[in-house]
Amino acid sequence: GHTIGQARCTTFRARIYNESNIDSSFARTRQRNCPRATGSGDNNLAPLDIHTPTYFDNGYFKNLIDRRGLFHSDQQLFTGGGPTNSIVRGYSNNPRSFRSDFAAAMIKMGDISPLTGTKGEIRKNCR
DSSP states (O other): TTSSEEEHHHHHHHHHHHOOOSSSHHHHHHHTTTTSEEEEEEEOEEEEESSSSSSSTTTHHHHHHHHHOOHHHHTTTSSOOTTHHHHHHHHHHHHHHHHHHHHHHHHHHOOOOOOOGOOOOOOSSOO
């Protein structure tokens, strides 16, 4: 789902200033719009996918391979020796497979029956 959309500076600031598993050019680009100081530019936005921010495609996975994942949690999917590396590589090389698997996952999620009544929970803040 992170192939499209934007994120607030406050959600990726630590990654672009403190992490080593990030492309330095990508980090500098993101730093231009996201100051180091907390409280400064917190609501400034950056695209989740720097190359194709408004297209639903497999660019997200290519970004991970290039160490250009905006979120720490996303970049963890491709860490150089991790168990999900083969999945990331597969989707980066095969857009048809990515789209097909994504569609199947969305259908599965749509079939999940939510808990209701006293068995359910309504959250006002999902963070």
